[in-house]
Amino acid sequence: MRTLFFIIQKEFLQIFRNKGMLPIIFVVPIVQLLILVNAATFEMKNIRISVVDMDLSISSRKLVSKYQGSPFYKVVQTTFSYNEAIDLMHKGKVDVIIRIPNGFERQLVRENLSKVQFIINAINQAMAGLSSGYCTSILIDFNSELLQDWLNPAQMAGLKNIQTDYSYWYNPKLNYKTYMVPGILVLLVTIIGLLLSGMNIVREKEIGTIEQINVTPIRKIQFIAGKLAPFWVIALFELAFGLAIGKLFFDIPLVGNLWLIFLSGGVYLFVILSIGLLISTVTNTQQQSMLVTFFFMVVFILMSGLFTAIESMPGWAQQIDRLNPLMYFIKIMRMVLLKGSTFADISLHFYSLVAFAIVMVSLAIWRYRKVA
Amino acid sequence: MKRFRGFVVKEFFHIFRDYRTLLILFGLPAIQLLLFGFVITNEIKDARIAILDQSKDEATRRISEKVLSSGYFILDKNLRSYKEIEQVFRLGNVKLVMVLGPDFSKNLDKTGNAKIQIIGDASDPNTASILVNYIQGILSNYLISLNAEKIPMQIVPEVRMMYNAQMKGVYMFVPGLMAMLLMLISALMTSLSITKEKELGTMELLLVSPLKPIQIIVGKVFPYVFLAFVDACIIILLGNTVFGVPVVGSVGLLLAESLLFICMALSLGILISTITSSQQIAMMISLVALMLPTILLSGFIFPVENMPLVLQWFCHIMPPKYFITIIKSIMLQGNGFRYIAFETGMLAGFTLLFIFLSIKKFKIRLA
Numbered sequence: 001m002r003t004l005f006f007i008i009q010k011e012f013l014q015i016f017r018n019k020g021m022l023p024i025i026f027v028v029p030i031v032q033l034l035i036l037v038n039a040a041t042f043e044m045k046n047i048r049i050s051v052v053d054m055d056l057s058i059s060s061r062k063l064v065s066k067y068q069g070s071p072f073y074k075v076v077q078t079t080f081s082y083n084e085a086i087d088l089m090h091k092g093k094v095d096v097i098i099r100i101p102n103g104f105e106r107q108l109v110r111e112n113l114s115k116v117q118f119i120i121n122a123i124n125q126a127m128a129g130l131s132s133g134y135c136t137s138i139l140i141d142f143n144s145e146l147l148q149d150w151l152n153p154a155q156m157a158g159l160k161n162i163q164t165d166y167s168y169w170y171n172p173k174l175n176y177k178t179y180m181v182p183g184i185l186v187l188l189v190t191i192i193g194l195l196l197s198g199m200n201i202v203r204e205k206e207i208g209t210i211e212q213i214n215v216t217p218i219r220k221i222q223f224i225a226g227k228l229a230p231f232w233v234i235a236l237f238e239l240a241f242g243l244a245i246g247k248l249f250f251d252i253p254l255v256g257n258l259w260l261i262f263l264s265g266g267v268y269l270f271v272i273l274s275i276g277l278l279i280s281t282v283t284n285t286q287q288q289s290m291l292v293t294f295f296f297m298v299v300f301i302l303m304s305g306l307f308t309a310i311e312s313m314p315g316w317a318q319q320i321d322r323l324n325p326l327m328y329f330i331k332i333m334r335m336v337l338l339k340g341s342t343f344a345d346i347s348l349h350f351y352s353l354v355a356f357a358i359v360m361v362s363l364a365i366w367r368y369r370k371v372a
Numbered sequence: 373m374k375r376f377r378g379f380v381v382k383e384f385f386h387i388f389r390d391y392r393t394l395l396i397l398f399g400l401p402a403i404q405l406l407l408f409g410f411v412i413t414n415e416i417k418d419a420r421i422a423i424l425d426q427s428k429d430e431a432t433r434r435i436s437e438k439v440l441s442s443g444y445f446i447l448d449k450n451l452r453s454y455k456e457i458e459q460v461f462r463l464g465n466v467k468l469v470m471v472l473g474p475d476f477s478k479n480l481d482k483t484g485n486a487k488i489q490i491i492g493d494a495s496d497p498n499t500a501s502i503l504v505n506y507i508q509g510i511l512s513n514y515l516i517s518l519n520a521e522k523i524p525m526q527i528v529p530e531v532r533m534m535y536n537a538q539m540k541g542v543y544m545f546v547p548g549l550m551a552m553l554l555m556l557i558s559a560l561m562t563s564l565s566i567t568k569e570k571e572l573g574t575m576e577l578l579l580v581s582p583l584k585p586i587q588i589i590v591g592k593v594f595p596y597v598f599l600a601f602v603d604a605c606i607i608i609l610l611g612n613t614v615f616g617v618p619v620v621g622s623v624g625l626l627l628a629e630s631l632l633f634i635c636m637a638l639s640l641g642i643l644i645s646t647i648t649s650s651q652q653i654a655m656m657i658s659l660v661a662l663m664l665p666t667i668l669l670s671g672f673i674f675p676v677e678n679m680p681l682v683l684q685w686f687c688h689i690m691p692p693k694y695f696i697t698i699i700k701s702i703m704l705q706g707n708g709f710r711y712i713a714f715e716t717g718m719l720a721g722f723t724l725l726f727i728f729l730s731i732k733k734f735k736i737r738l739a
Contacts, residue, residue, distance in 0.1 A: 020653040028656075032664055035686070039668045039679050042498045046677050089534065090705055092697060095677075112524045122533035123704050124544045126415070127675055133505045136529045140512065143527045150525065160518045162486050164511060166504050168494035169461060176497050195659065199652055206572070283392070286651045287564050291396045294556070294659070298404060307673055308412050309499055311419060311467075317411040331464065338495035341462045 003218050007226030015230060025196070025234065029188040033181070033242055037250060040180045040307070047131050050077040050085040050094045057105035059146070063116070066142050067098065072134055089121055096120050096131055170253075170339050178253060181246040182333035183306040188242065189265075190272055190326060191297065193235040197276025198293040200227055201368070202283050214370045224365045228273050235269050236262065256336035260343060264336075267353045268329040274360035275325075281368045300326045325356050375583055379591040386565075387595050397561075397599060401553050401607050408545040409615045415541065416502055420448035421468045422460050427476035431486070435472065438514050444506045461493050468492050468503045535704045546611040547699035548672030550604055551692040554630065555666050557600045558637030559644065560658040562593055566645035567654040585734060593638050600637075604630045608703075620706030629702065629712070632719050633695045639726035640691075646733040666692045694718045 015021065049067060053060050067073050076094055079085055088094045099117040108114040118135050122128035171178055204210040213223065243261070246252045276293065283289040303310075303317070304326035310318060321327055328349040335341035343350070388394065421439070425432050440447055448466045451457065460466040473479070473487030480486040490507055492500030536543045566589075569575040578588050608626070611617035619626060641658070648654045668674060669683070670692040676684055687693050694715040701707045701715075709716075 018652075020648065020650065021656065024653065024656040035683065036664060036668050039683050040674050041678050042674065044678060048677070090701075090707055091711055092701065092705075108525055108527065112526065114525075114527050115530050116527060118529060118531045120531060120533055122536040122539055122543075123700055124675060125536060125539040125541050126544075128533055128536070128539065129415070130502070130505075132531050132533075133509075136531070137505075137508070139527060139529050143525075146527075147525060160480055160515065162480065162488055162511060162515055164488045164490060164508070166490045166492070166508075168492050168497070168500055168504075171494035171497055171500075174494055174497035174501055179496055179498070191659070191664075195656065199655070203652065285390070285568075286655070287561070287568065288390065288392050290560075290564070290655050290659070291393055291400075295396055295400055295403075298400075299407065302404075302407055302412055309416055309419075309496070312416050313411050334495060335462070335464050339462055339464075339493075341464065345462050345464065 004222045004226055007218065007223065008229050011226060011230040015234070025192060026238070029192055029238060030241065030245060032188060033184060033245060034249060036184055037177050037180050040184065041176045042126070042130075044072055044127070044130055044134065046074050047072050047096055047134070048076045048094045049073050049096045049098055050079065050088055051075055052079055052082050052085050052097060052099045054080065054102040055100050055104035059105040059108065060100045063100065063139070063142050064098070066138055067135075070134075070138060086119075089119070092121075094121075095127075096135060098135070170255075177250045178338060179334065181250050181252045182337050183304075183330050185239065185242040185246065186304075186326065186330050186333055187301060187306060189235050189239050189269070190300075192238065193231055193269055193272045194276045194293055194297060195290075196231050196234075197227070197273045198279045198289050199286055200231075201277060201280035202286055202289040206285055220365050220368050220370065224274075224277060224361070224368060227277055228270070228361075231273050231276075232266070232269050235273070236265060239265050252337060254337055255340035256342070260336050260346070261333065264329060264332045264346070264350055264353060267350070267357050268325060270357040271325045271353060271360050274357070274364040277364040278360065278367055281364065300324050303327065304330050306330055322352070325353060328353050328356075376587050376591060379583060379587065380594050383565075383591055383595045387599070397557060397603065398606065400556075401549065401603050402610060404549055404553070405542075405546070405607060405610050406614070408549060409542040409611075412541065412545070415539075416499060416506075417444055418446050419444060419467045419499070419503055420465050421445045421470060421503075422449045422451050422457070422466045423447065424451040424454070424457070424469060424471045426474040427472060429477040431477040431480055432472040435488075435511070435514060436470075439470065439507060439510055442506070442510050444503070457491060466493065467496070467499055468507070470507070540615065540617075542611070542615045543617055543704060545672075546607065546615075546617050547696045547703065548667070548670070550607050550630070550699060551633070551670060551672065551695045552663070552666055553603055553607065554600050554634055554695075555637050555662065555692060557603060558596055558634050559641040559662060560655065561599075562596050562638055562641030563644040563648070563654040563658055564651050565596075566592055566642065567648055567651045570645075570649060571651055589642060589730075589734075593642065596638060596641075597631075597634055600634045601627075601631065604634075617703070619703050621702035621708065625709060626699065626702045629695070629698050629716065629719075632716065632723070633691070633698075636691055636719050636723040636726070639723050639730060643726045643730045643733070646730050665690055669693070670696050672696060691719060691722045 051064050051067070053064055068075055077085060077088055082099060085094065085097045089097060097119040099119065101115060101117070104114050104116070116139060118132065120128045120132055168174055201210065204213070243254070247254055275296070279289055279292050283292060303313070303321050303324050310321060310327065313321065332346050332349050335346055423436055425436065439445055449460060451460070451469070457469050460469070469491045471489040471491065473489070476486045488511065490504055492504050494500040533539060569578060579585070608619065612619065644654055644657055648657065666672070669687045669690050671687070676687045676693065679687065698712045698715045701712050
């Protein structure tokens with residue numbers, strides 16, 4: 001026990017003496033949380049549109065004013081030349097072109113059918129899908145208003161109608177930040193934990209100090225535990241700090257039981273730090289270790305459901321994703337913090353993390369060799 | 373010149389002997405591209421929904437059928453009461469609940485006023501609003517088919533998707549991936565390889581050798597230019613052959629711009645290495661302070677225009693943002709140099725700035 005205490009003390013001393021690393025460990029993640037949460041938004045606003053109204057009738061102007069009045073849109077150009085509008089799109093200065101053809105109103109009255117063209121920059125397919133949805137729903141609204149203006153009540157009464165209400169639970173204002181804060185927090189804690197532990201043993205190898213430890217009577221399990229403990233404390237502290245910031249600055253709900261979060265977080269960090277130490281024991285230089293870490297991190301992050309929905313991945317990918325600890329912890333964080341899920345609701349995810357932790361810690365201990 | 377060549381050869385040996393690093397350097401772009409292409413999509417399909425049908429008649433069955441056969445939704449569970457809604461949401465699988473009101477068919481025929489309630493799990497607001505949009509579309513189509521031929525004066529939207537008619541997500545990711553990997557290899561690897569010499573003490577040896585400091589730096593950097601460039605080609609090729617991401621514009625221009633970006637990232641890497649003394653710090657700075665902003669503040673995943681104004685200013689000092697704009701412009705929109713002159717100028721400006729700062733900071737003596 002005394003040996004363990006000494007190695008933990010040594011690690012803490014090393015961390016707190018390194019004046020270059022301290023701000024990176026403590027300040028950078030917090031600054032990033034503040035900045036990135038604001039950046040990571042799918043909320044659409046300021047869709048830049050260019051209006052090509054060739055009709056200039058009462059109806060077409062009314063339609064255009066609908067778009068001008070909506071908070072989602074910003075009309076950046078009004079022109080009669082379609083080519084001018086396309087050129088602006090090539091320059092990347094406009095997202096949607098609305099083209100109302102000549103004779104729009106006349107056809108509407110005479111033939112009961114008229115067309116409006118939307119030309120959408122679809123390089124970002126997700127955004128394009130959303131803006132196309134918004135554009136057409138405004139058009140549908142406009143269409144039904146038009147009907148009410150022109151038709152008599154008798155004609156209207158013959159139509160069937162379904163009333164639909166929509167409600168959004170847990171987050172009625174559809175605030176994207178409350179969704180991102182828990183996720184990005186997991187991301188930051190993971191990055192810090194994985195990098196610190198991943199670089200740790202290999203650094204001692206590179207500098208040569210590992211030899212000095214290897215000749216001491218310290219046991220493998222003590223060594224790994226001594227390396228794990230300081231980072232575990234630091235990362236858990238950062239999790240708590242990040243949650244406090246999330247509450248203060250972003251007003252995330254924190255509906256569920258916080259102890260549940262820290263319990264899962266503690267287990268999760270065992271997984272992450274052991275993976276880091278494992279990488280550290282199998283690589284020879286810090287550069288290698290960093291690249292391996294980066295590689296796994298990118299795969300884990302991209303498949304974690306942080307930015308994109310897991311359900312939309314193909315089936316085989318979802319099966320592989322069962323091996324992704326990040327996925328479980330992000331789910332737990334979001335479920336407990338935002339919806340107040342209880343232990344029973346998250347038990348499957350929690351036990352998966354426990355299983356991971358046991359496997360990874362044993363692997364790290366087994367793989368560490370006391371010979372150079 | 374001969375000395376310099378010898379030095380460059382040494383650096384190449386360093387890199388090529390470390391097969392693990394090499395494997396990752398070339399494997400990483402391939403695997404990431406495959407991941408992005410096959411696995412990561414923003415498109416939502418097969419979302420799990422629960423239905424609470426209070427009428428169980430002809431019309432509600434028809435509506436449920438319509439919704440479930442749309443390809444967007446899978447039925448997770450038929451609910452029996454309002455209380456169960458909260459339960460299924462807390463378990464987390466169900467994203468949306470549709471509640472069909474009582475006496476649905478009767479109301480629809482007689483008063484024309486049947487009721488449907490849609491409840492989205494907005495703890496994920498993006499998915500919730502997209503799903504509600506989908507279901508809205510399905511319901512209004514159903515309504516139109518009910519009232520067929522009775523509605524006069526219809527305006528039909530005609531939507532054309534420019535540059536990406538098949539709406540592939542991978543179009544968006546190829547440019548971002550290029551920026552990210554070139555940044556990683558160029559900035560991170562160079563800063564590490566220079567600080568490593570410092571840490572191991574071999575920098576001292578190089579500094580007392582007859583090589584000039586500028587030769588040392590250029591020699592260190594040169595192999596990474598080569599590696600990064602090969603990676604850029606791999607991404608473009610794979611994107612094109614496997615996922616059909618076109619290169620509409622000029623390939624030469626694209627490669628030239630990539631080279632410019634690589635130079636920018638390298639000079640950034642040199643700058644980082646001149647102000648740090650240990651690999652750990654160099655890596656932390658490159659990774660934590662550069663990678664995340666490269667991913668999130670560059671328009672890679674989240675469009676810059678949606679961000680708060682202050683952050684948009686931040687984005688303007690992120691070199692990857694300009695590079696991503698350039699690649700999209702050349703590869704997907706097929707634009708010529710005229711359209712990207714400003715962005716190119718910005719990248720060149722960043723390069724000069726970083727080189728200038730590095731020269732100011734460079735010390736030939738180690739403390």
